[in-house]
Amino acid sequence: MRAYLATSIGVACTAVLVLPLSLPAGALAASPAAPPSGRDAGVRTGPGAHSAAAAVPGSTESVPLRPLGSTRAPGGIAEQGVAAREVRPFSLVGVVWDDADDELRGTVQVRTRAVGSHVWSDWLEVETHNQEHGADPGTQERDSGTVRGSTAPLWVGDSDGVELRVRAAEEEDETGPVRPLLPRGLRLELVDPGEEPEALPYPPSQNSPETRPGAESGTATGAESGTATGTPVSLGTGVSPASGTMTGELAGPAAMSAEDRASSAANEGLTELGAAEIPALTKAAVAAQQPDVAAKAYAAPRPRIITRKGWGANESLREKRFGYTSTVKAAFVHHSATGNNYTCKQSPSVLRGIYRYHVKSSGWRDIGYNFAVDKCGNIYEGRAGGVAKPVLGAHTLGFNTNTTGIAVLGSYGGTNPPAAATTAVAKLTAWKLGLHGRNPRAKVTLTSGGSGKYGKGARVSLNTISGHRDGFRTDCPGSRLYGKLGTVRTSAARYQGR
Structure with missing residues (x-):
């Protein structure tokens, strides 16, 4: 997205401005x-x-x-x-x-x-x-x-x-x-966007456990182990059918409503279906659940993630089926370009608005991003299908296959992203890429599906954590957020223990 600010022209990060009324x-x-x-x-x-x-x-x-x-x-x-x-x-x-x-x-x-x-x-x-x-x-x-x-x-x-x-x-x-x-x-x-759900998981989280890059995290107790919302169960990478194929709706407990089964479907290996959030989990606990040796060696703590149920996604709007790719090789970072005139308590409403706009107005099958991060560092599940699975998104034209898309809510062409937001991106990418053994500081080769910047079939070497502009001619994720991606890569690698 080009780096326009969702504020008055020439004024950054303002609320609605009071002007004389030109028309009664x-x-x-x-x-x-x-x-x-x-x-x-x-x-x-x-x-x-x-x-x-x-x-x-x-x-x-x-x-x-x-x-x-x-x-x-x-x-x-x-x-x-x-x-x-x-x-x-x-x-x-x-x-x-x-x-x-x-x-x-x-x-x-x-x-x-x-x-x-x-x-x-x-x-x-x-x-x-x-x-x-x-x-x-x-x-x-x-x-x-x-x-x-x-x-x-x-x-x-x-x-x-x-x-x-x-x-x-x-x-x-x-x-x-x-x-x-x-x-x-x-x-x-x-x-x-409709009314807020009755019980949102607030106040804003700092995504415990706060495992410092390079710090030892071999033990977990209390909230760090996820026991605050139930005993952690098998994580799984959820590697699914061939690239881009669609699968039928995943089954859930018959006692739950169809909406609750669809909300955060495929998260059953993370927390109970219908839960408002997936709890944080330590590096050691994530590593213990990884079947792949490479993924086990460089597992990262799982940050707390607010589910679709948590931000109030109405599952009757979206396409019922889920789309998957075969793996996750890279993460593309975006800004939503929706402006900075929102509070963190309004983040679920912003997401519901984007979701409805992507589906009802733009004609997409679901919200385009796999994840969203707000200015307070809260992480949200985006496109349905399961946060641990390689869900096919619609975030980076030409490079949706085998990647995940993360949108930081706001506009960051002329405004610095909050440290809480970039820290959350580092934690999220460390965990998500770690499920597939990917090094956040490495390069990866992706095949373009046709993006305008790269022709269909072109093999392109990109950073494992890239900005949207790396795959398409755009200012997204805004120059200020793009400038922070080097720090995000370094932090993410440290969360993995590299």
Whole structure:
């Protein structure tokens, strides 16, 4: 993702700014009062759709863009948008369009009105996020017919007013300045992530045990051994079918609801199904459970991980089946580009918003990232299928096979990532890569599925812990976070005892 900040232009890490109200609330164009569409109601269509269209928490309101002004590009309007209007409450915004292969070459800006106020934010930049995320070409997910082009989502907090403008970039050709055609079917997506689950695993964790790099961790007691939430059971690497194949829904205890069985399915070797978190586990305990000699030698402590159940993922939204690759060779680090205007208590809401945006708005089978990390260092399970398994994600176009994707919530082009976040990334990558005997400081050769930066079939040498920009032409994970990856690699290797 390009390094836009989800703040007012030129101002870093601010909350919604108070401005004089340009339009009284009653003068805003009213939002249509028609019943919600399938996307609004949270009912997925296409592959994996549930037969029962039951209402689910949260909603997505989709608003078509209209021409603004008189500026034209060859064959179309060069500026489109949504006039200031009242809408149903939402907290996250993005723009989608019909053809995922089309590029939005231009700028996207939005301003919002906080719920219960009569003031508007400043104009905020939305990351245009062209083609750099998503499933690899030729996969079932990419060829499902449901995938749309989309910007990055932007977290704006509780809002009930919105205004949007999309402007085609001015470019030069042999005839002089020109404006490229905007993609067809541009729509503003307003996402309400729904209410918080009743019992979230907070206050924020520091991911005990705090095993210092290089420190001895051969014994475990109390919370360090995971006994606070039950006796640790077999970890397992969960190496699964051939690269990119889909498997049926995994079975769980019949006494649990279907949603609870699906939530964190395949984590049964880590903690009880339906649990809100997977407890931390010491290096010695992880090593004792590893069948592979190389993995046993360089096992790392398992950090505490908040499950999909813990952050409130509604499992009826996603594709029911799971996709796996054969192993995990590398980790790609991202920033979510959703901005830094969130508290750690809001992290589950941000995740639910991203999840709904990826599935309902962008047409993906599930959230794209395998893991997420917030600014307080909390680690979250991302795409369903099991945190210890090589789940096929949709995070780094061309390099999703045999890799895992980790998104740090926020925008880190001009803002330094908190130490808690980078420490959590080091702990997570040490454990996840350690399950497969991978050295965090080494190089690995990956085969591109076609990324724009590397042609399909190209064999590319990359760091075992890479930034998104290493596999695609993008600023993601932001220059400030990218600059910390050397330290992350060193720390991760030390957690493995290297």
